[in-house]
Amino acid sequence: MRAANHGFTVTHTYRFAPEGQGTRVSLDGDITAGGAKKLMIPMVAKMLREQDGDHLRRLKSVIEAS
Numbered sequence: 001m002r003a004a005n006h007g008f009t010v011t012h013t014y015r016f017a018p019e020g021q022g023t024r025v026s027l028d029g030d031i032t033a034g035g036a037k038k039l040m041i042p043m044v045a046k047m048l049r050e051q052d053g054d055h056l057r058r059l060k061s062v063i064e065a066s
Contacts (some may be wrong), residue, residue: 007037008044012055027056 001012011030016023029048031041 008033008041010044012052014059025056025059027042032047 001013003010009032010033013028013030015026015028017026018024029045029052031042031044031048035043
């Protein structure tokens with residue numbers, strides 16, 4: 001999933017791998033920016049971890065409820 005906003009491009013990559021009787025899901029995030037905005041990437045990364053940190057928990061809840 002990729003989103004571009006205010007000069008930043010954020011790419012979330014979900015990975016699915018079999019594990020035992022279930023599936024392991026992982027989420028990686030990548031942030032890119034140009035020019036002086038590159039200096040803000042650590043701050044944006046921290047904000048995204050705080051805002052999006054529960055993606056996998058919510059995904060698990062939705063899958064298990066279906």
